[in-house]
Structure formats: structure tokens, C-alpha cells
Amino acid sequence: MTAVTPDTGHGTGHDTDLGQLAAAFDAAVAADERVEPRDWMPEEYRATLVRQMAQHAHSEIIGMQPEANWITRAPSLRRKAILMAKVQDEAGHGLYLYSAAETLGTSRDELLDKLHAGKQKYSSIFNYPTLTWADVGAIGWLVDGAAITNQVPICRCSYGPYARAMVRICKEESFHQRQGFELLMALSQGTEAQHAMAQDAVDRWWWPSLMMFGPPDDASSHSAQSMAWRIKRHSNDELRQRFVDIAVPQAESLGLTLPDPDLKWNEERGHHDFGAIDWAEFWDVLKGNGPCNAERIGRRRAAHEEGAWVREAAAAYADKQAAKDNGQTEEARV
Amino acid sequence: MTGTDTTRDTTRDIPAAAALALGDDALILSHRLGEWAGHAPVLEEEVALANIALDLLGQARVLLSLTGDEDELAFLREERSFRNLQLVEQPNGDFAHTIARQLFFSLYQHELYGELALGDGPFAPLAAKAVKETAYHRDHAEQWTLRLGDGTPESRARMRAALDALWRYTGEMFQPVEGLGDLDWAALEARWLAAVTALLERAGLALPEGPRTGAWAAGAGRQGLHTEPFGRLLAEMQHLHRSHPGASW
Ligand SMILES: [Fe+2]
Numbered sequence: 385m386t387a388v389t390p391d392t393g394h395g396t397g398h399d400t401d402l403g404q405l406a407a408a409f410d411a412a413v414a415a416d417e418r419v420e421p422r423d424w425m426p427e428e429y430r431a432t433l434v435r436q437m438a439q440h441a442h443s444e445i446i447g448m449q450p451e452a453n454w455i456t457r458a459p460s461l462r463r464k465a466i467l468m469a470k471v472q473d474e475a476g477h478g479l480y481l482y483s484a485a486e487t488l489g490t491s492r493d494e495l496l497d498k499l500h501a502g503k504q505k506y507s508s509i510f511n512y513p514t515l516t517w518a519d520v521g522a523i524g525w526l527v528d529g530a531a532i533t534n535q536v537p538i539c540r541c542s543y544g545p546y547a548r549a550m551v552r553i554c555k556e557e558s559f560h561q562r563q564g565f566e567l568l569m570a571l572s573q574g575t576e577a578q579h580a581m582a583q584d585a586v587d588r589w590w591w592p593s594l595m596m597f598g599p600p601d602d603a604s605s606h607s608a609q610s611m612a613w614r615i616k617r618h619s620n621d622e623l624r625q626r627f628v629d630i631a632v633p634q635a636e637s638l639g640l641t642l643p644d645p646d647l648k649w650n651e652e653r654g655h656h657d658f659g660a661i662d663w664a665e666f667w668d669v670l671k672g673n674g675p676c677n678a679e680r681i682g683r684r685r686a687a688h689e690e691g692a693w694v695r696e697a698a699a700a701y702a703d704k705q706a707a708k709d710n711g712q713t714e715e716a717r718v
Numbered sequence: 719m720t721g722t723d724t725t726r727d728t729t730r731d732i733p734a735a736a737a738l739a740l741g742d743d744a745l746i747l748s749h750r751l752g753e754w755a756g757h758a759p760v761l762e763e764e765v766a767l768a769n770i771a772l773d774l775l776g777q778a779r780v781l782l783s784l785t786g787d788e789d790e791l792a793f794l795r796e797e798r799s800f801r802n803l804q805l806v807e808q809p810n811g812d813f814a815h816t817i818a819r820q821l822f823f824s825l826y827q828h829e830l831y832g833e834l835a836l837g838d839g840p841f842a843p844l845a846a847k848a849v850k851e852t853a854y855h856r857d858h859a860e861q862w863t864l865r866l867g868d869g870t871p872e873s874r875a876r877m878r879a880a881l882d883a884l885w886r887y888t889g890e891m892f893q894p895v896e897g898l899g900d901l902d903w904a905a906l907e908a909r910w911l912a913a914v915t916a917l918l919e920r921a922g923l924a925l926p927e928g929p930r931t932g933a934w935a936a937g938a939g940r941q942g943l944h945t946e947p948f949g950r951l952l953a954e955m956q957h958l959h960r961s962h963p964g965a966s967w
């Protein structure tokens with residue numbers, strides 16, 4: 385979006401410049417132009433993006449934990465390979481997103497410190513436990529599925545680096561979703577015990593998955609401005625509805641039921657109606673009272689602290705190598 | 719081990735004992751590396767360790783499938799039937815222990831697969847592909863050995879402790895594996911030792927002293943004698959599969 389690249393050569397008349405920049409920014413965003421790191425942007429826009437990308441990156445790396453919980457117990461070598469690759473993908477997503485956030489001048493270290501200090505959030509869904517193998521399938525199908533519904537529109541986000549990271553990420557998330565679905569299918573069509581395991585997992589993950597879209601529109605604090613800035617393109621409730629409409633026929637083909645007696649097709653609306661979400665649970669988990677909040681952040685902090693000596697060693701080694709290289713250049717000059 | 723006749727699949731001429739030995743090494747080390755998921759010191763290492771674990775798991779699946787059903791072999795054998803080196807079953811310890819284990823094993827595996835890839839034996843196709851993977855594993859371990867050895871006083875002390883602790887499991891690697899043809903194991907060992915010596919010198923670390931085998935006879939893992947942590951590894955790895963006899967996943 386070169387139209388809004390500030391002309392740093394002419395620094396006079398600050399207020400008018402700022403007004404013009406802001407107007408040009410709004411116009412460019414409204415015209416669906418991409419904002420790039422060197423472009424001028426309102427501080428609030430920058431802060432909103434950093435907050436959202438950080439939360440997204442944190443979710444990717446915290447989200448590794450509930451599934452990594454089953455790597456060592458995967459019941460076949462094929463499933464083990466798929467699961468390891470999936471957890472690895474999530475680490476990769478974290479890397480892309482922290483890099484994208486760095487283009488806005490915030491380092492990964494800063495963001496991780498905030499996560500560890502409890503000052504930034506990650507998706508609450510990962511505060512639920514993975515109790516059986518079927519949970520790995522339910523997460524792939526429902527949680528990655530909900531993530532895709534949320535994230536596909538972000539591929540058209542106004543901020544270029546975020547949008548491009550999301551294109552890569554969404555491709556991989558759709559693999560995860562299909563693999564989760566396929567895992568559940570194998571269980572659903574397997575032995576009685578396997579079928580029951582799959583049903584139990586879907587029963588436990590369904591409602592938390594619906595909560596992944598965030599509070600209902602009338603209680604969502606950041607939505608309107610994010611929509612105007614083309615960071616967000618659909619409301620929470622719209623996306624939630626879209627997800628339900630996709631999931632219902634998929635559950636049917638899995639031969640599994642969804643734990644909502646009020647779920648039924650509404651001919652008039654052209655959508656499925658569904659029951660009331662327990663928002664008290666949502667806010668409670670968000671506040672830190674979910675089943676695994678303490679474990680997830682505790683484990684993240686422990687990995688970070690236990691790895692401190694490794695990062696220090698790598699930094700010290702890099703410094704020594706750089707000094708050696710400089711020394712050699714100096715020698716060559718003499 | 720019973721005689722060659724029972725461990726040799728004559729239909730495809732695959733020496734079962736060798737497929738199990740190499741396959742179990744890869745399977746068990748992959749499992750240990752999988753335990754790092756979510757615990758790595760830096761995000762890049764989550765990706766790197768998973769890469770190596772996935773390569774090894776891929777090798778294990780090919781090797782085990784040469785001699786039977788991969789899942790039956792992985793999940794239904796008892797501890798005494800596993801043929802992996804004791805080195806690969808050793809717990810992860812701190813990052814230095816994991817790197818020391820990687821260093822010793824990946825140098826070994828790289829030399830071994832390099833040899834096997836040259837021949838026209840039954841393992842040559844697998845080895846030709848795997849040797850590219852093991853080159854990456856070796857580079858990864860070497861880079862970290864240099865960083866930790868020549869990083870901070872703490873990292874150097876940890877790396878030295880790790881090398882010392884695992885040294886006694888390295889002798890076993892060069893006990894001839896039945897079915898791998900007429901490999902020159904002594905030459906393999908000499909090349910391995912030279913590579914380790916040269917790298918540790920670059921890292922400013924001394925070559926560990928002491929014996930390269932423990933009180934068990936050399937080659938114990940290859941004969942199905944393992945260390946205490948291995949039983950717990952198998953308990954975790956096999957539990958779910960064994961809980962649902964005959965189920966498919
Ligand atoms: Fe992801």
C-alpha cells in the first residue's frame with residue numbers, strides 16, 4: 385500500500401500530515417488495499433494487530449500441549465506419525481505468527497514474556513484436557529475446524545504479513561481437520577469401545593468448540609473497529625453459525641451425535657438452530673478457572689525456564705563466532 | 719536369539735534380525751524425541767526435534783514392515799524381544815543429554831547407512847534414502863555440540879556431563895549385527911571414533927574417559943537385554959494398543 389508510505393523528507397506541519405495520513409489509510413483499507421510493515425498506520429491499528437497476532441501465536445504453541453499429550457501413546461505407528469507431524473505444524477504456525485508480529489516491531493521474546501506473565505491470552509479451548517485417544521480426533525475435527533472457519537477470512541486481512549501467514553496456516557489446518565475426521569471415523573466404525581470413546585470425546589469438545597468464536601456479538605468489545613479496519617470480516621455469531629452448519633452433516637456421516645437437543649434445521653433461516661451456550665463457563669475458563677489453565681501455562685513457563693541455559697549458550701556461541709569472524713576480517717585488512 | 723533359519727524371511731531374503739535391530743533403534747529413538755514435544759528450549763527446536771523423530775519413525779516403519787506387521791512388532795512385543803541399542807532408550811535428560819545421544823547415534827547411523835547404501839544388500843534402497851536424513855541429524859547434533867561446548871560455562875559443564883554419562887552405551891553400537899553382510903565393523907568404529915574425537919576437540923570438550931560398555935556384556939540391547947527406563951517407555955507406548963486387542967485405528 386505505497387499510497388500511505390510516509391514521505392519522511394517533509395517533516396513540517398505535523399498535525400495536517402497526520403490527518404492526511406489517517407485519511408489516506410482509512411481510504412486504502414476501505415478499498416481493500418494491503419497494509420505493509422513500512423506503511424504508516426494508526427497506533428491503535430498496530431496495537432490491535434499485535435494483540436491479535438500474539439494471542440494467535442500463543443494459541444498455536446499452547447495448543448501443542450493437549451495433543452502432544454498423546455504422542456507417546458498413539459495406538460498405531462501411522463497415527464503416531466500423523467500426530468507428531470501435526471504438533472510440529474502447530475509449532476511452525478507459532479513461528480510464522482511470531483515472525484509476522486515482529487514486522488510490527490514486537491519481538492518474540494517480548495510476546496513470550498507477556499504470555500508467561502499472564503498478560504496475554506491464548507485460546508481458551510486449550511484449557512480443556514485430552515482424556516482419551518479420541519480427543520486427538522475431536523480436536524482435529526472440531527477445534528482445527530473451528531479455527532479454519534475463524535481464520536479463512538483472515539487470509540484477506542488488511543495487514544499483509546498476517547494475511548500471508550494465514551494462507552499457509554489455513555492449508556495445513558485443513559489437513560489437520562481431515563485427519564481428525566478420519567481418526568474419528570475409524571473409531572466410530574471400530575469396536576463398541578472405540579465408538580463410545582469417539583462419542584464421549586465429541587460430547588466433551590462440542591460446546592467448548594462453539595465458544596472458540598468468542599462472546600456473542602452484543603458482548604464483543606473489539607469487533608466493530610476490527611471490522612472497519614478489515615482485520616475481522618465477519619461477526620463472532622456469523623462465524624459460529626457457519627461452523628455449526630458445516631459440522632452437523634459431518635457428525636451425521638461420522639455416525640456420531642452432537643450433544644445438543646435443540647439442534648435442528650431451520651428451513652426459514654436456512655441455518656441450523658442450536659441451544660444456548662453456557663457463557664458462564666466461557667468467562668470462567670477465560671478468567672483462569674478452566675480444568676487445565678494452570679497446567680498449560682505452567683508447562684510453557686517450565687519449558688522456557690529450563691531452556692534458558694540453552695538459549696544463553698547459543699547466544700554466547702554466536703557472539704564468539706561473530707567476534708572471530710570480525711577478527712579474521714581485521715587480520716585480512718592488515 | 720535362535721538360529722538364522724527362524725529369523726530369516728526367505729521369501730524376500732530379508733534378514734529379520736537386522737531389520738529388527740535397525741528398526742527398533744529408529745522406533746525407540748523416535749519415541750524418545752517425541753517426548754520433547756512442547757518441552758523444547760526454543761520453538762525452532764520443537765520443529766527440528768520433531769523432524770528428526772519423524773524421519774526415524776519413517777525408517778522404523780519401513781524396516782519393521784520388511785519383517786512383519788509394523789504395529790504388531792511395535793506394540794505387542796515384550797521388552798526382551800526388542801533389539802535396539804541401550805543408547806537410544808536412555809531417557810531424554812536435559813537438552814545436553816538429548817544432544818549427546820543424538821551425536822553418538824546419528825554419527826553411527828550415518829556411517830552405517832553410508833556403508834549399506836553402497837552395497838547391493840536388501841537394505842541398500844532404504845539406506846540410500848536414510849543416509850540423506852542422517853546427514854541432517856548429524857549436522858543438527860554437531861551444531862548443538864559446538865554451541866553447548868563453546869557456549870557458556872554452564873552449557874559446557876552440562877554437555878560434558880552428558881557425554882560422560884552416555885559414553886558407556888557407545889561400545890555396543892559396533893557389535894556386528896547378524897544379517898548385515900560382511901561389514902567391516904572395526905573400520906566403522908574407527909571412523910566413528912575419529913569423527914567424535916575431531917568434533918569434541920572443535921567444541922573444546924575432552925573425549926570422555928572410561929569404558930565404552932557397561933557391566934552388561936557388550937551388545938546387550940541387540941540381545942534383548944535393556945535398561946530399567948525401557949520397561950516404562952514400552953508400558954506407555956503399548957498401553958492403548960494392547961487395551962483394545964484386535965482393534966484397528
Ligand atoms: Fe495451527
Ligand SMILES: [Fe+2]
Binds near residue numbers: 474528556557560
Ligand atoms: Fe492445526
